[in-house]
Amino acid sequence: GQQVMQIPQYQHVQEGEDFTTYCNSSTTLSNIQWYKQRPGGHPVFLIQLVKSGEVKKQKRLTFQFGEAKKNSSLHITATQTTDVGTYFCAGGTGNQFYFGTGTSLTVIP
């Protein structure tokens, strides 16, 4: 069945270092969305990518959608303590959404 996997599961970085999480789907996706969940909070929508090879930026965050529309990445430049949380990707296909397993980011001040 459809699976969306994320790596790494956990990541600890020093404040100021970069961070990347990768999302891989077993099948081609029609779109991919990224969500952030702060500790004790609920997932909040960050961005959606639809086109093959699409790249979008939000300040220090860069999102990419692979050419084959089966993988995506989120890169944070110069992490800050406010970046702490779990980042989920969610792949859309047909009438389904499949959330990734999430990457928990810890930023050490």
Add this chain to the structure above:
Amino acid sequence: EAGVTQSPTHLIKTRGQQATLRCSPISGHTSVYWYQQALGLGLQFLLWYDEGEERNRGNFPPRFSGRQFPNYSSELNVNALELEDSALYLCASSPGAGSTDTQYFGPGTRLTVL
């Protein structure tokens, strides 16, 4: 504009009991999704309702059920509670039934089964 609301915030039950969780979507949204998030784990898809009908369900036993009312609010029922049902239950809504729709999450209901 009010966001997605869920009630209750916390719910404590004992094994074998039934739990009912409620969700009100953002005004104008017709789709409601339910997810289970066990401690330290990702989001496990439970159910999806749109326009009052169940569109899809995840890999959960039949004792997890729900419905969507004419006003698009939704209820999740969990029968014969087991200890491993303890989790945060998140509801999300979206404007329509397309896979390109953003999901807006509520604060969740923390269910504890003793």
